[in-house]
Amino acid sequence: MTATPQFRPTKPESDSPGSREVVLRYFAWLREKIGTGEERMTLPPTITTVSDLLHWQVTRGHPFDAAFAKPDAIRVALDHAHAKPTATIANAREIAFFPPVTGG
Amino acid sequence: MSVRVGTADFDVSAEMARIAGNDTDIGGVAVFVGKVRGRADGQDLVSMTLEHYPGMTETELERIETEAQHRFNLSASLIVHRIGTLKPGDNIVLVIACAPHRHDAFAAAGFLMDYLKTRAPFWKQETLANGKSRWVAAKESDDTAAAAWRSKPAD
Numbered sequence: 001m002t003a004t005p006q007f008r009p010t011k012p013e014s015d016s017p018g019s020r021e022v023v024l025r026y027f028a029w030l031r032e033k034i035g036t037g038e039e040r041m042t043l044p045p046t047i048t049t050v051s052d053l054l055h056w057q058v059t060r061g062h063p064f065d066a067a068f069a070k071p072d073a074i075r076v077a078l079d080h081a082h083a084k085p086t087a088t089i090a091n092a093r094e095i096a097f098f099p100p101v102t103g104g
Numbered sequence: 105m106s107v108r109v110g111t112a113d114f115d116v117s118a119e120m121a122r123i124a125g126n127d128t129d130i131g132g133v134a135v136f137v138g139k140v141r142g143r144a145d146g147q148d149l150v151s152m153t154l155e156h157y158p159g160m161t162e163t164e165l166e167r168i169e170t171e172a173q174h175r176f177n178l179s180a181s182l183i184v185h186r187i188g189t190l191k192p193g194d195n196i197v198l199v200i201a202c203a204p205h206r207h208d209a210f211a212a213a214g215f216l217m218d219y220l221k222t223r224a225p226f227w228k229q230e231t232l233a234n235g236k237s238r239w240v241a242a243k244e245s246d247d248t249a250a251a252a253w254r255s256k257p258a259d
Contacts, residue, residue, distance in 0.1 A: 028227035101222065101223065
């Protein structure tokens with residue numbers, strides 16, 4: 001009697017759902033409060049929407065807690081396109097956070 | 105149709121000649137120039153610094169221009185937006201809309217500005233005469249103006 005070895009296919013890390021490396025960008029007063037314009041980050045797998053992301057930022061301690069204290073005041077872009085809080089992050093590589101725009 | 109973002113100033117006549125060229129189907133050209141005011145909320149302004157999101161800015165301006173093409177009968181259009189530190193009286197933004205008829209030219213210029221104000225990723229920081237700096241807050245009236253277009257579907 002020989003036990004059949006169980007074959008378990010493994011996926012590369014980058015393909016695992018909900019956990020991926022992204023570039024986070026910050027602009028205007030948000031950049032000033034955070035002290036950097038850009039960081040690389042592996043997002044927790046529980047984050048699926050823009051709203052999840054905004055609320056996760058608050059949990060990161062100083063200076064993110066203060067910078068993201070009012071998540072409704074912050075806009076988000078996924079790969080250079082505006083995204084609503086309900087939008088799914090999916091495979092976005094670059095996620096930007098900024099105050100409402102004031103150009104023109 | 106084109107967009108440009110940079111520190112350099114613009115020459116309205118030269119830009120108009122460049123985009124309208126010899127197109128004799130154009131019957132009207134609407135030009136809007138946005139400038140730095142010397143006073144803000146009763147305080148004297150020394151300078152205004154414009155930050156933007158390179159890459160997204162150009163993409164978003166092109167999206168706005170494409171949307172204008174769908175909505176209006178346009179022959180040509182141009183958006184130029186400056187970044188960096190500007191002084192009171194300096195030009196900030198130029199929008200030119202060329203169309204066979206004036207209504208499309210006027211409306212498209214208004215639409216381009218209303219959308220740019222609420223969607224293009226630029227942020228203004230004012231430096232006041234008292235030495236303090238502050239980020240300009242977004243205006244609700246700008247959101248209202250852009251929302252009014254959204255309730256008018258494109259033809």
